[in-house]
Structure formats: C-alpha cells, structure tokens
Amino acid sequence: MGADVFEITVNFVKMVAIFLLMVQIVPLLVWVERRGSAYIQNRFGPNRVGPLGLTQLLADAVKFLTKEDFVPGRGYPFIYYAAPIVAMIPAALALNAIPLSSPVHVEAFEMLGQTWGPYVFLAQGYEFGIGVVFVLGVSSLAAYALLLAGYGSNNKYSMYGALRASAQTISYELAMGLSIVGVILLFNTFNFTEMIAQQAGPLVFSLFGHKVEALSFLPNWGIFYQPLGAIILFAAMFAEANRLPFDLPEAEGELVAGYHTEYSGFKFNMFFIGEYGHMFVASLLMVIFYFGGYTLPGVNPETVGKWFADFSPTKASLLTALVLHGVLMAKVVFFLWIFIWVRWTLPRFRYDQLMDLGWRTMLPWALANTILTAIFILIARHPWGS
Amino acid sequence: MPGIEALMHIGIKHYLFLSAILFSFGMLAVLLRRNVIVMLMGIELMLNAVNLSFIAFAKESGSLSGHIMVFFVMTIAAAEAGVGLALAVAIYKKFHELNIRFFEHLRG
Amino acid sequence: MLWEAIGFYSLAFFLIFFAYKTITAINPIHSALYLVLTMIGLAAVFYDLGAHFIAGVQLIVYAGAVMVLFVMVLMLFDLRAELRAFSRGLFSGMLKIISAGLLAGIFFAGSDSSIAILDTPAAAPSADVSRQLGILLYTKYLYAFEALGVLLLVVAVGVVAVSRIKGGTHARH
Numbered sequence: 114m115g116a117d118v119f120e121i122t123v124n125f126v127k128m129v130a131i132f133l134l135m136v137q138i139v140p141l142l143v144w145v146e147r148r149g150s151a152y153i154q155n156r157f158g159p160n161r162v163g164p165l166g167l168t169q170l171l172a173d174a175v176k177f178l179t180k181e182d183f184v185p186g187r188g189y190p191f192i193y194y195a196a197p198i199v200a201m202i203p204a205a206l207a208l209n210a211i212p213l214s215s216p217v218h219v220e221a222f223e224m225l226g227q228t229w230g231p232y233v234f235l236a237q238g239y240e241f242g243i244g245v246v247f248v249l250g251v252s253s254l255a256a257y258a259l260l261l262a263g264y265g266s267n268n269k270y271s272m273y274g275a276l277r278a279s280a281q282t283i284s285y286e287l288a289m290g291l292s293i294v295g296v297i298l299l300f301n302t303f304n305f306t307e308m309i310a311q312q313a314g315p316l317v318f319s320l321f322g323h324k325v326e327a328l329s330f331l332p333n334w335g336i337f338y339q340p341l342g343a344i345i346l347f348a349a350m351f352a353e354a355n356r357l358p359f360d361l362p363e364a365e366g367e368l369v370a371g372y373h374t375e376y377s378g379f380k381f382n383m384f385f386i387g388e389y390g391h392m393f394v395a396s397l398l399m400v401i402f403y404f405g406g407y408t409l410p411g412v413n414p415e416t417v418g419k420w421f422a423d424f425s426p427t428k429a430s431l432l433t434a435l436v437l438h439g440v441l442m443a444k445v446v447f448f449l450w451i452f453i454w455v456r457w458t459l460p461r462f463r464y465d466q467l468m469d470l471g472w473r474t475m476l477p478w479a480l481a482n483t484i485l486t487a488i489f490i491l492i493a494r495h496p497w498g499s
Numbered sequence: 500m501p502g503i504e505a506l507m508h509i510g511i512k513h514y515l516f517l518s519a520i521l522f523s524f525g526m527l528a529v530l531l532r533r534n535v536i537v538m539l540m541g542i543e544l545m546l547n548a549v550n551l552s553f554i555a556f557a558k559e560s561g562s563l564s565g566h567i568m569v570f571f572v573m574t575i576a577a578a579e580a581g582v583g584l585a586l587a588v589a590i591y592k593k594f595h596e597l598n599i600r601f602f603e604h605l606r607g
Numbered sequence: 608m609l610w611e612a613i614g615f616y617s618l619a620f621f622l623i624f625f626a627y628k629t630i631t632a633i634n635p636i637h638s639a640l641y642l643v644l645t646m647i648g649l650a651a652v653f654y655d656l657g658a659h660f661i662a663g664v665q666l667i668v669y670a671g672a673v674m675v676l677f678v679m680v681l682m683l684f685d686l687r688a689e690l691r692a693f694s695r696g697l698f699s700g701m702l703k704i705i706s707a708g709l710l711a712g713i714f715f716a717g718s719d720s721s722i723a724i725l726d727t728p729a730a731a732p733s734a735d736v737s738r739q740l741g742i743l744l745y746t747k748y749l750y751a752f753e754a755l756g757v758l759l760l761v762v763a764v765g766v767v768a769v770s771r772i773k774g775g776t777h778a779r780h
Contacts, residue, residue: 515722544626581763
C-alpha cells in the first residue's frame with residue numbers, strides 16, 4: 114500500500130476515485146445511449162429535462178431511489194441481495210488494475226514539520242505484477258452475479274436468463290483469453306504500462322533481422338500486428354458485457370428481462386453499473402492492447418513531459434498525466450460509442466447461433482491467431498544472419 | 500510465553516497446517532455428504548489444499564517446480580471436474596436423483 | 608511481521624470458515640458458492656506466497672470456470688435443500704470425523720517434526736516468476752505438458768460422449 118501515512122492515504126483515495134469514476138460514467142453513458150439511439154432511429158430522445166435532456170439522469174436517479182424495495186417471497190433473500198453487489202465488484206476490481214495515465218512523480222516536500230518524500234504514484238488503484246491475468250481472472254467472476262441473481266429470484270425467467278448468461282460467458286471467455294494470448298506474445302509482458310510504452314513511436318519492426326521502416330508514418334499500435342485478435346476480442350467483449358447483439362440473457366421479448374426480472378430500484382441500477390463498468394473495462398483493454406493506450410503519434414510521456422518541463426518543472430508530471438489521461442479517455446469514449454452504435458444497429462442472435470459463433474467460429478480463429486502469432490514471432494524475431 | 504513468538508512468525512509450517520485442515524475438510528465432504536456433486540467438490544477442495552502445500556514448499560525451497568506441479572494439478576482437476584459433472588448429468592438423467600444411496604447397487 | 612500475522616490469520620480464518628460451510632450447508636448450491644469463496648481465498652494465499660501467476664490462474668480456472676460449471680449444473684437440476692444430505696449412522700459418522708481429525712493430526716505432527724530437514728532456500732525466485740515458469744514448462748517439463756494436452760483432448764472427447772447418453776431433453780430416440 115505504501116511506506117507512510119501520506120502514500121497510503123493517496124493510494125486509498127485513488128482507489129475510491131477510480132471506483133467513483135466507474136459509477137459516474139454510467140449516467141453519462143445512459144444519456145449518450147438514449148440520445149444516440151434516438152439519433153439512430155430518427156427520434157428526439159430525452160430532451161425536456163434540462164439542457165439537451167442532461168438532467169434527465171438526476172430524475173432517473175431519484176426514481177431509482179424512491180422505488181419500492183421488492184423482494185420475491187420464496188427466493189433466497191441473502192443471495193438475492195448479494196447478486197447486485199457481486200455484479201459491481203468484478204468491473205471495479207478490474208478497472209482499478211488498469212493504468213489510466215502515466216505515473217505522477219511528487220518531489221519531497223515539507224508538511225506538519227516533517228519531510229515527506231519523493232513519491233511515485235501510478236495512475237491505477239494497485240499494481241499486482243500480473244496485470245492482464247488479474248483482469249482476466251476477475252472478470253471471469255462476473256458470471257456469478259448473473260447466476261446468483263437467477264437463483265435468488267426464484268423465478269423461471271430469471272433462472273433461464275442466468276443459465277444462458279453463464280453458458281455464454283464461459284463460452285466466449287475462451288475466445289477472449291486466446292486473443293489476449295496473442296497480445297501477450299506480441300508485447301512479451303503482462304504489464305499494461307510496458308505494453309503502452311512499446312506502442313509509442315512510429316511503426317518500425319524487425320523482420321528476419323532487417324529493420325522495416327517503410328510504414329513508419331503509422332503509429333506502432335498493436336492493431337497492425339494483431340488485426341484478427343482485435344476483432345475477436347472486441348466481439349467477445351460484447352458477449353462478456355451481455356450487450357446486444359449478444360444480450361440473450363435479458364432478451365426482453367422472450368424472457369421478460371432475464372436475470373434481473375425481479376430487481377427494481379437501486380438494485381437494478383447496480384446491475385446497470387456492472388454492465389457499463391464492463392463496457393468501460395472492455396474499451397480500456399481494446400485501447401491499451403491495440404490502439405496505443407494513452408499515447409498518440411508524437412504524444413507520449415517523454416514528449417509531453419518536455420512540453421511542461423519548461424512551463425512548470427515541479428508540476429510537469431501531473432500535467433503530463435492529465436493530458437495523457439485526456440488522450441486515453443478520448444479513445445475510450447470512441448469505443449464506448451461503438452458499443453452503443455452496434456447495439457442500435459444489429460439485431461439479436463438466436464441462442465444456437467450465438468453458441469455456434471462462439472465455439473465453431475471464434476474459438477478456431479482465435480486458436481489459429483495464437484498459433485500463427487507464436488510461429489511468426491519465433492521466425493521473424495530470430496536474428497537470422499547476424 | 501514462547502508460543503506467541505512461534506504463532507506470530509508466519510512460516511511454511513502455518514501454511515502446511517492450513518493445508519492439512521482444508522484437506523481433512525475436503526475428505527470429510529467426501530465421507531459425510533451423500534450428494535455426488537458435493538462429493539466432487541470435496542475432491543476439488545482436497546486438490547486445492549495439496550496445491551497450497553506445493554506453493555508453500557516452493558516458496559521455502561526457492562524452486563519453481565512446485566508451481567509447475569500446481570499448474571498440472573489444476574489442469575487435471577479441471578479435466579476431472581468435467582468428467583465428474585458429465586457423469587453426474589448422465590446419472591441424473593437416468594435416476595432423477597443425485598443422492599448416492601439411490602445408486603449404490605450396480606443396476607441399470 | 609505483525610501485519611503479516613494478522614493477514615495470514617484472517618485469511619486462514621475465512622478459508623476454514625468457508626470450507627466448513629462447504630461441508631455443512633444443506634443446500635448443494637450454497638455449498639458450491641462457499642467453495643467459490645474458498646477458491647478465491649486460496650488465490651489470495653497463493654499471491655501472498657509469491658505465486659502471482661498461479662494465483663491468477665487459480666482465479667481463472669477454478670473460480671471462473673470449474674466452479675461456474677458446478678453451480679450451473681446444480682442450478683440445471685434445480686436442487687433444493689436435501690433431506691438426506693449426510694450419510695446415515697451416528698457412530699460411523701463420528702468415526703469418519705475422528706479419522707479425518709487423525710489424518711490432520713498426522714500431517715501436523717509430520718510437518719512439525721520434519722520441517723527442519725528442508726534445505727534453507729538456495730536463492731529466492733527473482734521478480735519475474737511467470738517468465739521462469741514458462742521457460743521451465745517448455746523445457747524441463749515439456750513431455751509432461753504434452754501429455755497433459757493429450758489427456759485434455761481425451762477428456763474432452765469422453766465428456767462429449769458421456770453427456771450424449773440417452774434421456775433428458777436432448778434424447779435421440
């Protein structure tokens with residue numbers, strides 16, 4: 114956690130702040146989703162409450178908080194209450210393990226008659242040393258929220274939704290994990306910060322002992338090395354987050370509302386936060402694996418640090434972190450918009466089509482991607498001739 | 500009191516004790532429970548307890564072979580769980596019951 | 608040292624409590640959920656022991672895949688609290704508990720008296736344990752690894768064959 118009181122306090126505040134970031138992104142995304150769907154379907158959407166309908170969210174929150182707190186009579190109350198909380202935990206834990214910007218360096222300073230000092234604060238809640246593996250492991254726990262909700266509600270629609278959801282989650286987890294294996298092979302590390310550092314700079318790679326610089330007008334992003342992996346990972350993320358076109362667990366036409374049929378008010382809202390948190394984590398992973406994280410061509414921790422070094426040497430790293438965080442969030446928002454865009458564009462799969470896609474299409478392609486990446490890296494990076 | 504010092508200094512012995520307790524709990528689950536799936540879960544618990552002692556020994560001896568063993572045990576356990584659950588599903592389809600006292604006689 | 612002890616004892620307390628509830632919960636789904644908590648606690652213990660990658664794999668494989676399967680199968684059968692959750696016979700039950708206790712006692716005594724034989728650590732594993740683990744897996748233990756691959760293939764085929772047995776909703780008449 115830290116060496117002294119100041120560091121421990123800052124780290125704790127950081128974790129809470131990242132959790133609140135996840136919670137606060139939900140109302141904004143709901144607004145974007147409703148306005149965006151209205152735009153796509155040539156409607157107005159919520160535009161009455163406040164400017165552009167922005168305070169509609171507050172009205173919704175009040176509605177959520179004042180609804181009746183309903184508990185199904187013959188269910189399992191403890192499991193029923195635990196499910197919404199469990200739904201929020203995986204996304205929050207995963208988000209805390211992902212760096213949102215470059216580290217902030219704090220020089221030694223005097224406070225309360227004591228020297229505190231020099232610190233390096235990572236822009237993430239904690240660093241476990243196994244970055245990607247931890248995020249994968251934690252997000253694989255998300256299936257329990259759905260199972261608990263379905264079981265605790267004592268309702269057959271909930272149960273069907275939960276069984277569908279968990280089958281879907283474990284099926285698509287395979288393709289997701291395998292496509293991430295390609296990324297790990299490519300960057301040769303589990304650590305997100307190192308992955309981003311390798312993607313800064315122009316697209317220069319060594320092929321059979323030669324340096325290829327013909328494509329150096331492009332940034333050195335993972336998407337140029339792993340296009341298939343990126344597509345598979347993004348598709349699997351839709352299934353993991355239970356979003357359309359893979360929203361079979363809550364298919365409202367067939368299952369009322371799936372696993373959260375019996376949930377109302379704020380408990381329903383917590384499922385919502387979990388789902389949007391998953392989307393947020395998924396977009397972050399896409400950006401970090403394939404789209405350069407918080408770097409842009411010409412914008413990376415060193416260059417931005419140099420801009421601010423003359424301006425204010427003491428606060429340079431903080432300002433750098435803010436700028437890079439802005440870059441990261443801009444990319445993440447783009448991916449979140451794609452999530453919403455796809456939801457209102459594509460129709461839902463049938464359940465057998467969903468399983469077919471997962472097991473017979475995405476899994477073989479992800480396996481092929483992994484094997485080809487491994488062989489290619491082995492051959493191309495081998496120092497032939499030298 | 501000399502015991503306090505030994506209790507507070509966490510070493511391999513504490514992890515081995517924890518592993519032994521978990522192993523005997525897994526064994527009790529297999530011996531006492533009559534539901535096939537709960538018995539399978541007891542086996543998983545025993546395997547996990549053994550994994551814990553492997554990791555504790557690996558830390559103590561500074562070699563990574565213990566980690567490799569755990570890796571293998573996990574793979575075998577996953578395979579074993581798959582087979583066990585498939586058998587349980589087959590049994591349930593046939594007898595509509597998972598309590599082991601209903602099929603202790605080998606009749607179809 | 609103090610914090611280490613507090614961390615270990617609280618983790619151990621939760622692990623033992625969850626394992627105890629796994630055995631004693633009458634409803635099989637509750638025992639499966641307690642076992643999930645045990646697995647997550649064990650992942651934390653593994654992390655504590657420096658096996659970071661193994662802890663991650665424990666989360667993915669046990670908590671995220673195997674136990675989801677268990678819970679799913681139990682829900683599919685829609686099992687409620689069971690009438691005969693435990694085996695019959697007070698005397699034989701006591702005998703079983705005593706034998707498990709004796710086994711644990713043997714472990715205790717054995718580890719207590721023979722731990723001094725262990726060599727002192729030659730060198731603590733360096734920071735990049737996962738990389739060394741991979742290298743070891745693909746060099747020294749390559750044949751075991753390949754054998755595991757074959758085993759998994761056989762098991763996958765076997766599971767599909769067993770689960771296509773007649774009866775139930777997917778019967779082929």
